[in-house]
Amino acid sequence: MAHIQRDKKKLLTRVRRIAGQVAALEQALEAGDDCDAVLVQIAAAKGAMHGLMLEVMAGHLNDHVVAEKDPAKRASEAEVLLALLKRHAR
């Protein structure tokens, strides 16, 4: 079973928490909250997304590269991670 299925419950809990953070951010903007507070909320939601990304990357690396018997499939799945890192990590 692929990691997305195996970790489905855990990942959905994380995504729903992020959805809650984004909803709270929307309310803060609606209410015209102080921008210092809004900045902290945005940074927290962004950090939560980063944590989710690392978790799914780890699942991908372990399931589709480490546990994969076929070296050619390992190579193509490793490329998925490298492309992601080149585009998004800094």
Added chain:
Amino acid sequence: MAHIQRDKKKLLTRVRRIAGQVAALEQALEAGDDCDAVLVQIAAAKGAMHGLMLEVMAGHLNDHVVAEKDPAKRASEAEVLLALLKRHAR
């Protein structure tokens, strides 16, 4: 009028778009989508949140530091940005 009020419509549009991305991510996990696609969705939502952070930081810098007459207030509001950068930029 503080930048959060002035840019309220524009910021709410961005936050609602991010909320849509997070909702789509939840559906993708529910449906057990391929993890390559899920990774790209997470990265896109994270990038959108980063864009929102930069926009609010720019508003904060311009409204509460550049446009602020009182040097002491400028200093304390500048500290808000530096604290954020130290914690979240990499």
Added chain:
Amino acid sequence: MAHIQRDKKKLLTRVRRIAGQVAALEQALEAGDDCDAVLVQIAAAKGAMHGLMLEVMAGHLNDHVVAEKDPAKRASEAEVLLALLKRHAR
């Protein structure tokens, strides 16, 4: 006196430490050290550069924006920081 002059000694100490890290990295590659160790060295040098960047950004913000009497100059110097963040922060 601009912050670069005022903090010159402190900044030079940091840059020379980074130069030492880069020289050590060069030796590690020459010696064919284990790539796990090389990766940690690279990450440490990158972290040191990030720390140096934050220090000079803070000096720029405080000296050229917060302490600047002319609002127009404050605005143009604030733009320098925002352009840097847009290009390099993630």
Added chain:
Amino acid sequence: MAHIQRDKKKLLTRVRRIAGQVAALEQALEAGDDCDAVLVQIAAAKGAMHGLMLEVMAGHLNDHVVAEKDPAKRASEAEVLLALLKRHAR
């Protein structure tokens, strides 16, 4: 032959270029150059270091995980990358 050996010439060229950037940065600080220019130099050196990190990570992933026959070794070498990402990517 491990990727550090195989790519030695290419990696040394990159590290020496970074050493040159750091040396130029030291001269700029000695000469009291304008901080806008110093910030751009630091950001460029940091970007070059990030590029070097991605290159060695790719080599590590391909040589020590994708090309590794023993699944247990693949798992431990994959952990090296995940630990690095958790500590340094943002």
